[in-house]
Amino acid sequence: MDSDTPAEEEIQDISVNDPGLLSLKNAMSNYQNFDNLTFSLTDGIPTMLVGPGDVNHICSFIKNDPTIDGQMLLCMAGVDYEDYAQIVYIIYSLNNNETLVIKSNLNYDQSIDSVANIWAAANWYEREIHDLYGILFDGNEDMSPLLLYEGFEGYPGRKDYPFYEYDEF
Amino acid sequence: MIHDNNGQTVDMMLNMGPQHPSTHGVFRMELRIDGEKIIDVTPHIGYLHRGSEKLSEGEQYHQVVTLFDRLDYLANFNNEFIYCRAVEKLLDIEVSERTEYVRVILSELNRIASHLLYVGTIGLDAGAMTPALYSFIGRDRIQTLFESISGARMMHNYFKIGGLREDVPADFVSSVNKIIPLIKRDIDETEKLLTFNEIFLSRTKGIGVINKEAAIDFGLTGPCLRGSGVSYDVRKTEPYSIYNQFEFDIPIGLDGDCWDRHWVRVQEMHESLRIVEQAINKLPQGSVESPLGRRLIRPPKGEVYVKAENPRGEIGIYLISDGTDKPYRLKVRPPSFCNLSALQVMLKDAWIADSVVILGSLDIVLGEVDR
Numbered sequence: 001m002d003s004d005t006p007a008e009e010e011i012q013d014i015s016v017n018d019p020g021l022l023s024l025k026n027a028m029s030n031y032q033n034f035d036n037l038t039f040s041l042t043d044g045i046p047t048m049l050v051g052p053g054d055v056n057h058i059c060s061f062i063k064n065d066p067t068i069d070g071q072m073l074l075c076m077a078g079v080d081y082e083d084y085a086q087i088v089y090i091i092y093s094l095n096n097n098e099t100l101v102i103k104s105n106l107n108y109d110q111s112i113d114s115v116a117n118i119w120a121a122a123n124w125y126e127r128e129i130h131d132l133y134g135i136l137f138d139g140n141e142d143m144s145p146l147l148l149y150e151g152f153e154g155y156p157g158r159k160d161y162p163f164y165e166y167d168e169f
Numbered sequence: 170m171i172h173d174n175n176g177q178t179v180d181m182m183l184n185m186g187p188q189h190p191s192t193h194g195v196f197r198m199e200l201r202i203d204g205e206k207i208i209d210v211t212p213h214i215g216y217l218h219r220g221s222e223k224l225s226e227g228e229q230y231h232q233v234v235t236l237f238d239r240l241d242y243l244a245n246f247n248n249e250f251i252y253c254r255a256v257e258k259l260l261d262i263e264v265s266e267r268t269e270y271v272r273v274i275l276s277e278l279n280r281i282a283s284h285l286l287y288v289g290t291i292g293l294d295a296g297a298m299t300p301a302l303y304s305f306i307g308r309d310r311i312q313t314l315f316e317s318i319s320g321a322r323m324m325h326n327y328f329k330i331g332g333l334r335e336d337v338p339a340d341f342v343s344s345v346n347k348i349i350p351l352i353k354r355d356i357d358e359t360e361k362l363l364t365f366n367e368i369f370l371s372r373t374k375g376i377g378v379i380n381k382e383a384a385i386d387f388g389l390t391g392p393c394l395r396g397s398g399v400s401y402d403v404r405k406t407e408p409y410s411i412y413n414q415f416e417f418d419i420p421i422g423l424d425g426d427c428w429d430r431h432w433v434r435v436q437e438m439h440e441s442l443r444i445v446e447q448a449i450n451k452l453p454q455g456s457v458e459s460p461l462g463r464r465l466i467r468p469p470k471g472e473v474y475v476k477a478e479n480p481r482g483e484i485g486i487y488l489i490s491d492g493t494d495k496p497y498r499l500k501v502r503p504p505s506f507c508n509l510s511a512l513q514v515m516l517k518d519a520w521i522a523d524s525v526v527i528l529g530s531l532d533i534v535l536g537e538v539d540r
Contacts, residue, residue: 043258043473071385077487077500088487090474090502094385094399097406101474121388124510132223147215147539156223163227 020098021046027067031058045090047101055089055104056113056139062091062100063118069093070100073115076125078133080158085135087112106135114139132157180208183521187216191294191525194535198512198528200521207524210516212509217539225499230256230330230466233496238324240501241537243286244480246272246279249328251477254409255486256330258475259468260461267455268332269411274345274448275318275327277441281352282311283480284434284441287532288359291431294529295372300362307355310348317344330466331459345449353442360435373427377515377527380425387514388507391482392433393531397425403478415444427530434532467494481505481532501540505533 021039024046028037037058038049050058062070075090089102106112114137116123126137127146134155137143145152154161185191185198192198195216201209221240225233237248250272257264285304292300312322318337319325327334338344363369379389384397394401402419404412420436422429468490476485482504491497508531515527 043471045474073388074483075485075487075500075502077498079489079498079500088500090485090487094401099474119388120383120386121507121510124506145215147218149215156220161223163223 042101045099045101049103052106052112059115059118073119073121078129111136116140217535221540229494241534243283246275247479253328255475255488258473265455266453268457270452277444280441280480281438282308284438291529294525303359331461333457336457376523377427378425387511393508395433396422396430403476415447430530503537505537
């Protein structure tokens with residue numbers, strides 16, 4: 001943990017030459033808002049950072065694109081970075097055996113596009129993230145609580161939810 | 170059925186409530202029925218939500234293994250395996266070969282135990298009580314072996330980050346070699362009662378069909394996806410640990426109905442036995458001590474995503490570390506969560522009696538769905 005800056009430069013050098021990332025950049029060059037995308041690697045998996053309003057466009061692009069062929073939504077995770085939240089989509093292509101990660105940062109008062117019309121698996125994931133983090137998804141009609149009971153106050157996933165106290169039920 | 174004045178029928182809402190012998194745990198299905206036919210289903214989960222992901226943010230890395238034991242409480246070793254792999258990837262340490270072999274052998278035996286319980290309960294769901302009694306004989310053999318290794322029949326807390334808690338007992342190889350033919354006989358005896366039984370065939374053939382495209386769209390994995398004809402097994406596509414050294418096949422189904430999923434699980438038990446036979450003969454000597462010793466671990470900042478093949482499907486862990494001794498975010502991708510979200514499609518136009526069999530064929534564990 002000595003000096004972060006040289007290590008970061010090294011990591012960026014590696015990611016520039018990574019074959020998976022290069023082929024993803026190539027395939028995404030057909031997308032119209034290519035300049036708004038940021039590419040990186042998450043644990044060796046090609047990653048794209050997109051804005052919250054672009055998520056639906058990008059996901060339908062990668063689902064229909066024959067080279068990327070994002071068939072299966074494996075996982076959607078919500079992460080709380082205190083000032084902002086991040087939604088992570090992990091997408092897998094069965095035909096190419098390739099994984100792809102899409103990340104999107106947003107503030108808690110913003111809402112993000114829903115991808116439930118692209119992959120049916122996203123429906124329950126979005127309900128779970130809404131339960132635990134309080135993030136709204138535009139376009140998903142059913143936002144009723146999935147894991148928590150109706151009338152639960154607070155968002156337990158966030159870092160400012162009290163950890164060692166308990167509530168009388 | 171409820172009639173109003175004109176003799177027209179009205180839909181009824183029936184609650185297959187959280188307390189029900191056939192819902193495999195605390196799971197509520199709100200059915201809209203017209204007579205015996207199901208028109209719509211609204212699944213309600215969350216009765217077993219214990220906040221495991223949030224709790225793991227307050228526990229040190231070594232302590233989180235016990236939380237993972239209890240997620241999918243029928244596949245304890247498989248869950249511990251993937252968690253230990255995730256942290257080892259973050260720390261970038263290698264485990265000894267003996268550890269790898271023991272982990273694989275125990276995980277595959279746990280897969281057999283979990284599928285044996287599935288065979289017993291699908292018999293109960295279809296109305297046959299005898300397979301459940303036979304399948305638990307085989308399960309008991311495996312759990313007694315587990316007890317001699319880790320001290321507990323379930324919830325072992327045996328895999329440690331970097332190794333195992335202690336070495337296997339001296340008679341491990343001979344015990345496993347002794348029970349392999351006995352388990353083979355138990356599997357055959359149990360599934361012979363059901364698989365080609367005429368009554369079971371008529372209760373499961375053509376029921377709960379889900380085709381390939383819908384299965385992929387819903388994110389189904391494991392036997393549910395393989396029953397629909399997609400040959401996807403993480404142990405073959407992205408082999409982890411030492412799975413690339415063993416020979417085993419992937420059974421797939423043709424139609425995507427309940428019987429195909431049952432058949433895939435029965436064949437998987439035989440394939441797991443093949444893996445155990447190959448592994449136990451090659452078990453190397455060595456130490457299973459973790460290179461970390463008993464130190465507190467503070468993994469470097471970073472993120473990992475690992476996948477594994479659990480008995481119920483593909484499990485994934487997305488682990489973010491911020492350099493402290495507790496995880497920053499630990500997200501589990503539970504296989505049963507996605508399998509269960511496909512219930513609405515499978516229960517379209519089914520009879521109420523079929524809903525029990527379909528739910529049984531998905532083989533869900535509520536501890537994993539709710540976390």
